[in-house]
Amino acid sequence: MSKVKQLPVRAKVKAADTWDLSSLFPSDTAWEKALKRFESQIDGYAAYQGKLGESAAGLADCLKFDSKLDRAGERLGIYAFLKTTEDQANGTYQRMMGRYRNAATRASEAASYIRPEIMSIPAKKMKTFLAAKPIRPYRLLLERLLRQKPHTLSAKEERLLAMQGEMAQAAGKAFRQLLDADMKFAVIRNEHGEQVELTSSNFSEFLISPKRSVRRTAFEKYYEQFTAHENTLAATLEGSIQGDVYYARARGYDSALDAALFPDNVPVSVYDNLIESVHKNLPAVHHYYDVRRRKMKLRDIHHYDTYVPILSDIKTRHTWQQAVKTVINSLAPLGDDYTSVLEAGLKGRWCDRYPNQGKQSGAFSCGSYDADPFIMMNFMPEVLNDVFTLTHEAGHSMHSYYSARHQPFEYYNYTIFVAEVASTFNEQLLSKHLADHARDDHHRAYLINREIDGIRATIIRQTMFAEFEKITHAMAEAGEPLTLQAFQEVYRDLLCTYFGPEFTLDAVLALECLRIPHFYRAFYVYKYATGMSAAIALSQRVLNGGPQELDDYLTFLKGGCSKFSLDLLRDAGVDMEQPEPVDTALQHFGQLVAELDQLI
Secondary structure, eight states: OOOOBOOOOGGGSOGGGSOOGGGTOSSHHHHHHHHHHHHHHGGGGGGGTTOTTTOHHHHHHHHHHHHHHHHHHHHHHHHHHHHHHHOTTOHHHHHHHHHHHHHHHHHHHHHTTHHHHHHTSOHHHHHHHHTSGGGGGGHHHHHHHHHTGGGOOOHHHHHHHHHTHHHHTHHHHHHHHIIIIIOOOOEEEOTTSOEEEOOTTTHHHHHTOSOHHHHHHHHHHHHHHHHHTHHHHHHHHHHHHHHHHHHHHHTTOSOHHHHHHGGGTOOHHHHHHHHHHHHHTHHHHHHHHHHHHHHTTOSSOOGGGSSSOSSTTOOOOOOHHHHHHHHHHHTGGGOHHHHHHHHHHHHTTSEEOSOOTTOOSSOEEEOOSSSOOEEEOOOOTTOHHHHHHHHHHHHHHHHHHHHHHHSOHHHHSOOHHHHHHHHHHHHHHHHHHHHHTOSSHHHHHHHHHHHHHHHIIIIIHHHHHHHHHHHHHHHHHTTOOOOHHHHHHHHHHHHHHHHOTTSOOOGGGGGGGGSOGGGGSOSOTHHHHHHHHHHHHHHHHHHHSOHHHHHHHHHHHTTTTSSOHHHHHHHHTOOTTSSHHHHHHHHHHHHHHHHHHHHO
């Protein structure tokens, strides 16, 4: 029998292929010292309690102290978090993360009086404070805080909510432990006859296998584990949703959706318009699945047939260095400063590159104010999507890089709404770069297929997820029980709508809703869809424009959260309160499908 290929344990991974966290802390020992220092400063909050309304200078001193402690806590939390993702079965770093969370919760409790106390300052006096020189660095912060006055509770109630910090994360933590550590999948024989251990990290690699039996087997074996844990996973998802509903009600929002959109000052109409626009354009999506079925010569099309390139005779392989070179070349329109900084980071040790046993699945960027903007990858050389994932996460990292260098700490941390613009903008440039260098029509069709699937995954699929979140939260708010059966029924109905009447839906696909990590951070995924829509518009603006259009975009990257998200985007050249960006992106999708149908 052939030897089973397994991922290496973390200790066997080459240092050059891992991130270097020394810009955060040079060692665990240094982290320990910083944590003790952080904990020793928590009592400092008491000196300001009850005095915030006495003078502008006193209020400014409190805000300065709070900002300084937040900044120290950010470094501690990011270091501990990144260490846990390296090997989720490593108890040392799980305990480290737990200790940080405990300290952060205590700090949050100690600071919980600040918001209600500021809210209690009479409007006339606050107006005077806002005009005072000491408050100048914090004026925008205070104006945003005062916006939340209707949703701020008494000091005692705020303290109770703050004390729930660790408890509120229990459902999401249990889900991640199940998915990344406890759930063990089968050993699968791939198209080369090799036996490979199936994991959440390499599941996508099996789904792009040109051999249908491999895709089907991986799909079935993967979902066997979700079937085996379906009740537990339904319970953790329900717990997360009920938590969202609880906090929204506690703060007096109309709904959990309203609560999620309020900080970004995004009207619910933006969310609803997205769903409406996607529904309006679903015939083009259904047409694409029919094109895919016909070109792949399939009698019926299943979910496991939707990720493999239609032209599967075209093989792609990018080593890490080749992927970096391709990404950097594609981003040349953004200028030498952007590309030189990014190239040094990607060739250096910003990234944790490859899968290892126990490593968190997927990919992410984790920026901070005082350190490198790190990237978690599970890079597979044969997976073209991983090159797109790399440029996607690099977009986030460069957004962090620019914001941290052009904004004070209080305003550097951009919102997720605009974050997804920076990342998918990079994907648009990579798509164009690859298409411009296509060898022939066959290769161009392959790349068009890839772009179609990128839009489908980012706009269509994420909108389906967003609609699932809206429906299930509304059910919880109406008092309807969120059982396993209820989740499956809602999700199956959405699958039927989004995939169309001619698509063959496997029964276990209704369990997909139990394996989406983003559902534990509710009302996040719609930002992928709005982000790509904005990115398509902005990338065309930069590519077809001149120095001013490029400067507008780079200014957007430097903006952090110095303005509300919709205002930052308007300044960059796109208005997301209007339906046009989403409609334009989906019309582009339809044109690509038509061209693909003709080319192959």
